[in-house]
Amino acid sequence: MDLNFSLSNLNKKSPYVLESTGMYSFTFVTEQGKKYEVGFIQDLMISDEGVYQFFITTEDEFKTTFDKKIQQTVFVVIEEFFKNEGVVLDYICATDDNRQASRDRMFQQWYAHSLEKEHYCMRNMSVKIDDIDYFSSVIMRKDNPRFEAMNEAIERFIQDFQDKLK
Numbered sequence: 001m002d003l004n005f006s007l008s009n010l011n012k013k014s015p016y017v018l019e020s021t022g023m024y025s026f027t028f029v030t031e032q033g034k035k036y037e038v039g040f041i042q043d044l045m046i047s048d049e050g051v052y053q054f055f056i057t058t059e060d061e062f063k064t065t066f067d068k069k070i071q072q073t074v075f076v077v078i079e080e081f082f083k084n085e086g087v088v089l090d091y092i093c094a095t096d097d098n099r100q101a102s103r104d105r106m107f108q109q110w111y112a113h114s115l116e117k118e119h120y121c122m123r124n125m126s127v128k129i130d131d132i133d134y135f136s137s138v139i140m141r142k143d144n145p146r147f148e149a150m151n152e153a154i155e156r157f158i159q160d161f162q163d164k165l166k
Helices: 007-013 068-081 100-113 147-165
Strands: 019-022 025-029 035-042 051-058 088-092 120-129 132-141
Touching: 007 068, 019 035, 035 068, 051 068, 068 100, 100 120, 100 132, 120 147, 132 147
Parallel strands: 051 088
Antiparallel strands: 019 025, 025 035, 035 051, 088 132, 120 132
């Protein structure tokens, strides 16, 4: 399943200018000069088709103050992603800088403030392994033609993951 993105639609809604950097990824530069890349990679852990893992990275480690425009830009990209029929988004919050709880809250905020929240289903999972908290979620539209099958696949994935932790 191929994803389709309209760069012009993204840039009409995004406070930062997005540039395509690959098939499913985009970069933008903040007013502070920090460059971000956001995008999606196919994820085969849950299903063979239609599941994509979301990522957001920066090219350097310099600290910035909170920038609501970054959050808005990310939300625009996620909303454009869901214009693709039958897709499922998953994410696992990176743990390398101990900010995984903040990343998880960002997705929780996107979901809570989504204009079309009633159209989405979000499944959250968190586990603690060796004193490290891991956060993950799976989001899909309720009108996804494979909603029931994907829900079952997600349940199997969660159960398998929990079984491995025992």
